[in-house]
Amino acid sequence: MSVLTIEGRARLLGDDINTDYxxxxxxxxxxxxxxxxxNYLLEDLDPGxxxxxxxxxxxxxxxNFGCGSAMEVAVTVVLAAGIRAVCARSFSRTxxxxxxxxxxxxxxxxxxxxxxxxxxxxxxxxxINVNNVTTGRTIAGQRIPGIMVGIFEAxxxxxxxARHGGFRS
Amino acid sequence: MSGKxxxxxxxxxxAGIDGHAGDLAVCEVDFALGTDASMPMAIDYYQQMGxxxxxxxxxxxxxxxxxxxxxxxRTANLHxxxxxxxxxxxxxxxxxxxxxxxQHVIENGLTGPGDLAVGAxxxxxxxxxxxxxxxxxxxxxxxxxxxxxxxxxxxPESIRVxxxxxxxxxxxxxxxxxxxxxxxxxxxxxxxxxxxxxxxASRLAxxxxxxxxxxxxxxxxxxxxxxxxxKTERFLRERGRNSFEAIAPDPDAIYASTLQLDLSELVPLIxxxxxxxxxAPVSEVAGTRVDxxxxxxxxxxxxxxxxEAHAVLKAAGGITPGVQLxxxxxxxxVMERLFTDGTMADLLxxxxxxxxxxxxxxxxxxxxxxxDGANVISTANRNFKGRMGNSTASIFLASPATCGxxxxxxxxxxxxxxxx
Numbered sequence: 246m247s248v249l250t251i252e253g254r255a256r257l258l259g260d261d262i263n264t265d266y267x268x269x270x271x272x273x274x275x276x277x278x279x280x281x282x283x284n285y286l287l288e289d290l291d292p293g294x295x296x297x298x299x300x301x302x303x304x305x306x307x308x309n310f311g312c313g314s315a316m317e318v319a320v321t322v323v324l325a326a327g328i329r330a331v332c333a334r335s336f337s338r339t340x341x342x343x344x345x346x347x348x349x350x351x352x353x354x355x356x357x358x359x360x361x362x363x364x365x366x367x368x369x370x371x372x373i374n375v376n377n378v379t380t381g382r383t384i385a386g387q388r389i390p391g392i393m394v395g396i397f398e399a400x401x402x403x404x405x406x407a408r409h410g411g412f413r414s
Numbered sequence: 415m416s417g418k419x420x421x422x423x424x425x426x427x428x429a430g431i432d433g434h435a436g437d438l439a440v441c442e443v444d445f446a447l448g449t450d451a452s453m454p455m456a457i458d459y460y461q462q463m464g465x466x467x468x469x470x471x472x473x474x475x476x477x478x479x480x481x482x483x484x485x486x487x488r489t490a491n492l493h494x495x496x497x498x499x500x501x502x503x504x505x506x507x508x509x510x511x512x513x514x515x516x517q518h519v520i521e522n523g524l525t526g527p528g529d530l531a532v533g534a535x536x537x538x539x540x541x542x543x544x545x546x547x548x549x550x551x552x553x554x555x556x557x558x559x560x561x562x563x564x565x566x567x568x569x570p571e572s573i574r575v576x577x578x579x580x581x582x583x584x585x586x587x588x589x590x591x592x593x594x595x596x597x598x599x600x601x602x603x604x605x606x607x608x609x610x611x612x613x614x615a616s617r618l619a620x621x622x623x624x625x626x627x628x629x630x631x632x633x634x635x636x637x638x639x640x641x642x643x644x645k646t647e648r649f650l651r652e653r654g655r656n657s658f659e660a661i662a663p664d665p666d667a668i669y670a671s672t673l674q675l676d677l678s679e680l681v682p683l684i685x686x687x688x689x690x691x692x693x694a695p696v697s698e699v700a701g702t703r704v705d706x707x708x709x710x711x712x713x714x715x716x717x718x719x720x721x722e723a724h725a726v727l728k729a730a731g732g733i734t735p736g737v738q739l740x741x742x743x744x745x746x747x748v749m750e751r752l753f754t755d756g757t758m759a760d761l762l763x764x765x766x767x768x769x770x771x772x773x774x775x776x777x778x779x780x781x782x783x784x785x786d787g788a789n790v791i792s793t794a795n796r797n798f799k800g801r802m803g804n805s806t807a808s809i810f811l812a813s814p815a816t817c818g819x820x821x822x823x824x825x826x827x828x829x830x831x832x833x834x
Contacts, residue, residue, distance in 0.1 A: 261600055261689060265798045270451070270777040274481055274489050277455060289800035309601035312634060313798060314777075315536040317455055317552040338605050338636055339536060343552040391438040392566050402554045406463040411562040412440050 249369040251330045251350060253303040256294075257361040258287070262306050263313030264340065266290045268322045270314070277318060279325025286326050300327025303367070305359045307333065310351075311340020320347050330367055332356050332375055332386070345393045346402040354386040417664025419572040420639045421607040424547040424661055426569070428530045435571040435668070443559050445473055445525040445546075447515050447533030450489070451480035451779070452553045453496045456534060459557035468503050469563040475524065476500050477508040477515030480779050482772035484510065489780075513745025513771035516540045516712040520624065521747055523653030527642040528661045532556070532565055537712050537795065539631045543623035544650065545642035545661055547607070550631060570636045571670040572607040572663075573598075577614025579678030584830035586722060587618065587625035588714065588793065588813035592683035593675060594626075595633060596693035604634030606670055609663060611641060614677040620649040621716040628713040629795045632690040682828055684791075685811035688799040696816055696828045704810075705788040706738045707821040708802075710769075711776045714793030714814055715744020717751050723793075723818035724757050729832040730822030732764040739766040739821045740782040742775050778803025791820045 272285045286295040304310075304323065310333035311319065320343040323331065330350035334357075344351040352373055359365070364378040373386035389397060395413065399405035418426070422434055429439035448456055453476055468474065476496060481489035493510060500507040508518045516537055518524070525531040527545035532538060534556040541548035551565065559565050575594070581587075594608075608630050610623070618626075623640045630638030640646075642660035650658065682696040709723050720743070733739050741761060743749035749771055752758040762768060767782060774780025776794045783803035784790050790802060790809045797809035812820075815829035822832070 263796075263798050265777070265796075265801055269800055270480075270779050271803050273451070274492075274779050275486070276488065277458075289798075289805040309604070309634065312600060312632075313536065313796060315534060315550040315552050316451065317554060320552075335601060335604060337601070337634055339550055339552060342555065346552060346554040390568060392440075402558055403459055403462045406558060406561065410464075412558075412564055412566055 251367045253301040253365060254299070255305045255359050255361060255363040255365050256298065256302050257359070258304060258306040260307035261309045261312055264311055264316050264319035265313055267311070267319040273316065273318045279321050282318065282322045283326040286322055298326050298328070302328055303365055304328055304331040305356050306331065307356065308335050310336050312337040315339040315343070317343045317347070320344050320349050324349050332359070345389065345397050348397065348401040350397070352386040354384045358382055358384070416668050417666040419607070419663045419667045419669065420609055420661050421547055421570055421572055421637060424528055424530060425567060427528070433569045435569050437569045438566060439569055440564055440566045441530050443473065443532055443563060443565055444529040445531040446556060446559050447519065447535060447538055448474065448476045448556055449480055449515050449535050450478045450492055450496055452534030452556065453499070454492050455553035456556040456560070457495065457499050459554045460560055463557055463561060465557065465561045468505070468560045471504045474560065475506045475508065475515070475518065477518055478510040479514045479772045480774065480777065482510035482770050482774060482780055485780055510772070511746065511770055513743070513748070514712045514715060514773055517715060517744040517748070521653065521745060523650045523655035526650050526655050526658065527646065528659050532559060536631045537628055539635060539638050540624055540628040540712060542627035542637050542639040543620060544646055545640060547637050547639065549637050570605055570607045572609050573603060574669040574672040575608050575610050576612040576672065576674045577610065577677055578612050578674065579614050579676045580617055581677050581680065584815060584833045585680045585682055586813040586815060587622040589680050589683045590677060591626045591629040592685055592693045592811070593680055595685065595691040597673065598633045600632060600689055600691040601634045603630060605636060608635050608638040610639070615640060616643055620645055621718050624716070625713050632795055682813060682816050682830065684816065684826065685797055687797055687808040687810065690795065690797060690811060696812065696826060699826050700828060702826040703789055704737060704791050704820045704824055704826060706740065706784050706790045707817050708740045708775055708790060708792040708794065709814060709817055710742030710744060711794040712744060712773070713795040715748060717748055719793060719814040720752055720757055723814035724761060726815045726818035726829045726832050727764065727822050728760065730819060733766065733821050734824040737821055737824050738782070740769060740775055741766045742769045742781060743771045745771050775802060777801060791817050791826060793817050
């Protein structure tokens, strides 16, 4: 994988952040437009959260991020808010897949030492490392498995399919 | 090399490889589902990917179930978009008002033993009850399936779940799955398949197995598969599906872990707000005030579920004043059968509110929404804060019988109090 670096400010969330929290089902029946939906990001958990998100922020969470529904808008709304990576101790499988398929970087790593507002630098090569600039500590992330590397590198499943016309086997 | 689990067998066969857990497999898909909540995005991805025609339109169904009936111009337009796409591409569509997509799959025998089934809805794991490898996917993956007929999957490790014994009176499949949630936690089966085996599993009726497969996604499971037996075969044959090749694990298959559960030791359980794994015996929260009771959803929308709730309600003398009982049959066919056998007339006479068959009330997209601060007890599979459309409501999850008992008393109540 070619080198990719993502930098930003850590926004701390807890365990079991489900897709309904990320974006409520009742919002997505009104629109699928990320620029509108981003105003309701995590509203049921913290109504003030969306207003404080700045493009370049990074989500940092605990266990089981993205559990619940397989709805993909829970990924596209995060991207629409200008967030390019989510670091979590673990992800639900559907969220992980949908993230890769849309070019949002899911980093599975031990997030326990990261504090709200820490400056993070994520480098993606063969391995993924999260450098906490604020504390000087580097955390190793899990590699992206197999075919997902190709999909993520292409920018997501749409450009991957547009380029290859199907799955490269 | 060791033998194979059900997942290893099905995904190997679909990919044409000799695969084991951890291997990546690009698999042929036998059946796929889209809904009004996932199809509009899937159509968008499909077009962006350059999709021109579906490779296997006959393998896809679309159900208008999340926004039924459409309560705004916006959702009506999502329906219109999905309808037009289905018509233009010869896709079988189940109209709004006919019920939940998963229920259509069940009622029409659309998937069965050995199949790889995917659905752009997390509760597509339900079809594991029929010995299929069934899993939830997003809209982009569905678009790729529409174009290529295939999906890539990592072959998961499996957890062997052995059920012994039989359920005592007043205890139901929902209590089994809540017991599993308590044991495993909300990510205890992440990236893994649950394989349900043992005498306790084979004694369950098909409709009861569905409850367990359905809610396994609340433990993060990728699939949740029962063995196929004569009950599976009969159920599917009655629904017009005659090809039948049961997939069983090899005796020397390797499992990530094994769990044993004696069903005869279970008691009525309840998930407290706001996570499905926040499980306790009903006795521990008994007496808690209940404002609204919800019967329905893809995990408890079978005729037998309504019968179980109705039996308790009837024995207890009906709905207590001040409690709102909302009933959402999972399909038109379930609704019609409840009308035919008199159950619905009885529930309506007690004061129940009947809503359109579908998913709406469960996820707050259509149907009845609880008021501020309400305590809701529900047969659904999720109780996340805000799940039913009001983030100040508290949702408890329990069996239809426990929900029936709560509707009768206005408090969380052990249903065994009303069962002779």
